Amino acid sequence: MTFGQGWYDADVWGKLPRDGKENGGTGVELWAVIEAESKDDAFEQWRQLANSLSGLFCASLNFIDSSLTTSPVTVFQPKFASLENALIKTGNDMYLFRSALPREPVCTENLTPFLKILPTKGKAGIFSLLTGKKMFNSEWSSMAVDILTVCDSENDCHYQIKQSIDLIKNIPRVLERNVMPIPKPISGDDLRCDLTKKADLFHCFPLPESNELDFDLYDLFGRVIHGGALMASTQTRVCADLDTRYWKVLLNSSAPAGDSIHEDGRLCFDLNTNADYDLRFSTKDSTQIVSLDPPPIYASRSLSGYSQDSGGFRIDLYNPTDEDENVVIFETFPWFVRLSLHTLTITVNDTASHGVSDKVINNVVDEIIYNPAVDRKSPSHLELMTSIPSKTKVKLSLDFDKAMLLYAEYPPDANHGFEIDPAVISIIDKITGDTMYQMRTTTALLTLPTPDFSMPYNVIILTSTVMSLAFGSFFNLLTKRTVTEEEAEAAAANSSIRITTNRILGYRQKLRSMVRGN
């Protein structure tokens, strides 16, 4: 299960940590392999799993149902090594399910249960740094929980849990905000102006930010490390991965600090007491850092079109490496996005584009796995196995139609549209088929034709009026007889009302003549 927030800037931050295998896209993502007798049975267990995790992690995972769940074919495959010794009951099979909730805002309420799972409950060790306020105030953050079943022998299985948190912080910005939460104007003396350009009392061409940095963990997290996790079988070791020629790291502690240890080019400290520890980092040139691994692939996804009834997706892939890569693009779309696979076009290096019927497309797309959506039942699931030549840009575009929703299916409260899961881009090892690197694009925001919800009342009023008019006319036609005007007048003369009125008139006449007569 992964929780993700923010946009990952691969240009600046390089490769995702641990090849992106433990990072999710925006929102919550959950996948699991379930052993069951049948797929229905497995799905029932999957639902139960999602519901219990929902309660445990305060996330909306209980909304996971068949319309959000897919069974990936080439990616998200579990590492079966740990299950090698496991005994699968005869007749049982393994089923893989995967689901994502891109709408889910990741928040403190997800972090607290995450920390609670730890043996130290987040009270000691590096996790004691984490508070919701500071942690989610990062440029990008990702939390992951990975539970593995490890079987040493057929009857001796246990669970192994791996929890990880990755954060990216803009340190100069954090420091600036610690001093000044709102970017207020600074006084004229503090302005850093480029003196090679016009600079006087009025003009100031801003210089880039200073490269001198001096900060400690307290500045970043508002807390210090509350001692090592002494209950662990190994010592807590905190490592800083930086270029020690330019950076100074100092361990501040109330307890006598141990010496720093160099390990794989990193600077590490053992925290072997329960005293508070803080690390201080300082440098004269913050641009000098351990070189980042460039990402093996760049990918972005955009929405095309704007109309109420149709649209399209474009996925731009760029392979910056010197080797050809096998890339799997995994996407799921909700059922109301009706993909037209025949509109798949591929543009290589912004030159010619090729449609799906074009033979050239086979050079890029090796295989397409596609499960079309069933309305309100299951999402469409697309896996494109592509091979991207080295130093090549490939653009895939795909059109879709938007379906109409029933009025109750629109989200009830404030919404800006419908979020579409991030696409999962994986580089697959050509021989073993294992995922070597995995990244996700951002979510896409889709607007569907939204009715004016007050309209039904107008319609009801209008139709009622028409109905009553029609009824009146028909009723008249059925109950009245058509006659000529003369007949009508004659009939009117003989009508009871006319006779009565005539009689009254006659009485009046009589009365009048009587009065006059007298």
Add this chain to the structure above:
Amino acid sequence: MALLEIIQNKITKFGLVPRLVKSLPKVSVFLVLSSILWLVTLPLNGQFRETYISENALMPSQAYSFFRESEWNYLRGYRDEIYQHKLDPIEDRNDMLDDWLKEIGYKTARLNYTEPQTGEFKPTLYAIYHAPKGDDTEAIVLVAPWHTSDGIINLGGVPLAISLARYFHRLSIWAKNIIVVFPEDGQDTLRNWINAYHTSMDQTGGSILSAIVMEYASGGDGIDYVEVDYAGLNGQLPNLDLVNSAVMISDHEGLKVSLHGAPRGQLWADDFSSRLTMILHAVFDYALTGLLPPAGKGGGNGCEAFSGWNIQAITLRAVGDGDHDVTTYGRVVEAMFRSVNNLLEKFHQSYFFYLLLGPSSFVSIATYLPAAVLAASAFAIASASSLLGNHNVSNAKFQFSPSFVAPSSSHSAIAALIGFVTALSVSVFAGLKLQSLSQTSPYNNETMRLYSMITYKVCVIPSFIITLWPVISSYTISLKKSRVTNDTVRLLNAFSLFYFAFTLIALLVLHFSLSFVISLVSLPLVFVRYGPNNDKKTRWCSSLCLLMSCPFMWICILGVFSKTNFQLDRIRNLLQYFRIDLLRKEIQSVIDWSDAVDLGQLLQGPVDLFYGLISGYPRFQNWTWLFLVISWIPAWISTLLVSGIDVESSDLQVEKEKDE
């Protein structure tokens, strides 16, 4: 029902129906008059409403803005650099900005574009700030074109956009991405960028929710007031909440807002005449938006480039050299960004259709729509009137009888239909041909002669000559009396007017202003009548009416007007504060102007407008020309055909003849 029966009986007894039929032309005129009256009464107190923010989430001007003091120094620093390099080629200027924006922390990219009209290379620089912690699905766009709509370098706007970009990057409030765009101009280049954003661009920042175009041509440090442009193409307007926010925020910062180019003196006025001037401006500006002058010549308000992509866009143009420092203008933009950023959902559903009578008063569609409905229904009544024989002058002497309404044979109906369809197809074919011509021949100095020739020698002058057709034909073509001729002419006239009314009514809700303006200027079509050859008076009247309702004549008039620097506000001033010496002064200024005017320049106006019309769809998806081609022009041609046919006798006479 009995009551209705009695009324019906009385009607038949007194012969009201024939009388009513005879008075239908008067009903038409009455409808048009009441339509104008309707529009004129809108600015009366009680007829309009004060604007308000209907979407509470916007919360304009709720936060104190710190874009001031030291930010002003940065702004000046950037401005000085831009001033030094303002004559550099576009690529160099973009390189410079590119470096600055990268330094600030934006992701920059270029969109290459070669303008088809001029062949100039105009790459657009844009920079995206992916909001930290954001979900990267929505964006707000800030556009600072290198050249303003007047074609002057945007010396205030571009550095302001850069320093705002720098300032935005330091704020931690953003829930939506910020995209800063620097197109060479706010017309075709910007439009191309927006089209590419939604079709082919790789670097995008999610769906664009809203866009603000900044223009401030001066390098001064103080501004006077802000002009807000908001009219989009094809009658599309941004959500009223966005305009209201702009007005409210400017007001909060102490800046006055001018809409539709209202002059400085009118910014404080809120009386009937100022509102009436504003509403007339609004109607004309909405109707004419997108009829842009040729590419590279400036023009356009910038925000219309966003039309059609479901983006709420406005242009904020700082004007003058006043007491408010230029960061005030920046603060207005900042507060707008904050407001849009506050939006949790989309803009509120209501009020995409409105007419503004001033910065803080408006009328909504239900209130103003009847004006156009009345004007368009005048054509429907005229069509009925024609069907009932009122347009045949010979019928005037006879009383109406329903017996001739149905045609004697299907031949005349078919002939009328063929006549109309021919007119329609000729018009559509020629219109599309002209439109494709505007794509193949760019508008530059070489092809200027071609376009002048098309405008004058192919369209305007021939259409003026052809309006004399009713007179000419009366000397040349005479026809025998026959019921088929009578029916054909009557049906053709009725059908073409009906079709015109139908298209105008269909256009009403989509583009009120265009429908209303066309209904008014083409009204004389209703008075075109036909009759025998020897009735020269009718023929001359028809000719005059046809001339007055000729689309090309109006293109000509509008085009010339666009070059005359005509100001409605001066007429308002004259009428509102009428004094003899004021009139004398105005007359004098007209005389002065006519002495100094360059006739060639004036005659260039219609050519520019005509090019704007025919190139509107390929350049901006503006379908004004297509509408003219399928509605006004065929109706006009059909009426022209009708008025030139020799109809010797009244419908009753021919009917009797046939019976005998």
